[in-house]
Amino acid sequence: AQKITQTQPGMFVQEKEAVTLDCTYDTSDPSYGLFWYKQPSSGEMIFLIYQGSYDQQNATEGRYSLNFQKARKSANLVISASQLGDSAMYFCAMREGTGDSNYQLIWGAGTKLIIKP
Amino acid sequence: SQTIHQWPATLVQPVGSPLSLECTVEGTSNPNLYWYRQAAGRGLQLLFYSVGIGQISSEVPQNLSASRPQDRQFILSSKKLLLSDSGFYLCAWSAWTGLNYGYTFGSGTRLTVV
Numbered sequence: 001a002q003k004i005t006q007t008q009p010g011m012f013v014q015e016k017e018a019v020t021l022d023c024t025y026d027t028s029d030p031s032y033g034l035f036w037y038k039q040p041s042s043g044e045m046i047f048l049i050y051q052g053s054y055d056q057q058n059a060t061e062g063r064y065s066l067n068f069q070k071a072r073k074s075a076n077l078v079i080s081a082s083q084l085g086d087s088a089m090y091f092c093a094m095r096e097g098t099g100d101s102n103y104q105l106i107w108g109a110g111t112k113l114i115i116k117p
Numbered sequence: 118s119q120t121i122h123q124w125p126a127t128l129v130q131p132v133g134s135p136l137s138l139e140c141t142v143e144g145t146s147n148p149n150l151y152w153y154r155q156a157a158g159r160g161l162q163l164l165f166y167s168v169g170i171g172q173i174s175s176e177v178p179q180n181l182s183a184s185r186p187q188d189r190q191f192i193l194s195s196k197k198l199l200l201s202d203s204g205f206y207l208c209a210w211s212a213w214t215g216l217n218y219g220y221t222f223g224s225g226t227r228l229t230v231v
Contacts, residue, residue: 035220043205045161045222091160104176105220107160 003027004094006108013082014116020067021077021111023092032096034075035105036066039089048090051075087115120144123208123223130230136181136195138226140208143189148210150191151220152183155205167191203230 005024013019025034036048051059051066059066067076079086092108123140130136142148149168153161163176165183173183180199184192191208208223 037222043207043225043227045207045209045225047220050219104163104166105161109160112158 003106004092004108006090006092006111008111009109010112010114012114012116015084016081019079019082019086019113021079021090021092021113023075023077023108025073025075025092025094027073027094027096029096032094034066034068035093035095036064036075036077037091037093038086039091039110041088045091049077082115084115084117087113089113121208121210121221121223123226125226126224128226128228130198130228132200132230133197136193136198136202136228138193138206138208138228140191140193140223141189142191142210145189145210145212147188148212150185151209151211152191152193153207153209155207157204161207165193198230200230203228 003026007022011019030053032053034051038046038048049059049061049064049066051068058068063080065078067078075092077090089110089112091110093105095105120143121140140150147169149166151166152164154164155161164181165173165175167173167183167185170185170188173185180202181193181195184194186192193206195202206226206228209220211220
């Protein structure tokens with residue numbers, strides 16, 4: 001079974017609108033971390049935001065926020081006031097366990113976001 | 118500050134030729150190091166990871182190998198490239214920051230095997 005599911009292969013959004021990118025995850029580990037990365041056409045992988053499973057509040061980083069719904073196992077990325085430069089692939093990823101006990105990130109298939117002027 | 122260098126940025130190699138991609142990290146000690154491959158329009162596939170010098174774990178059986186001759190150096194190699202080795206290769210390192218497990222990626226190498 002897929003551990004990280006991103007159901008939106010592609011999205012078109014009008015500039016300045018807010019956009020929500022969906023991510024659901026599956027794990028039986030009570031301790032895990034969720035990441036969102038942005039990959040522009042240049043290929044570099046840019047870290048956006050992190051949410052720990054025990055964090056009480058939703059993570060926020062500037063225009064990015066993570067809508068963490070633990071019971072539903074969803075970790076949607078919200079971008080407020082989208083900009084043309086937000087056009088990119090967006091990946092959701094999960095790390096199970098804490099400390100040095102686990103090294104791998106499990107990745108979703110990604111969502112291609114295109115911002116229209 | 119921690120930085121990660123990966124080169125070359127682009128590489129075109131004939132089938133059957135050898136490969137060597139290098140990744141170095143600065144500003145940190147004993148990082149966990151990773152090699153990922155990304156096919157066009159797809160997510161990332163973990164190829165190798167290393168928790169220390171000379172310690173390599175392979176996630177996917179393949180035509181590639183990895184080595185870690187120094188603490189902050191990670192090399193991806195092949196003796197004979199296949200067409201299916203084409204893709205975008207990303208090196209990354211991770212360390213526990215005290216709050217979370219941060220991962221930082223290099224700028225990637227786009228490999229085309231012809």
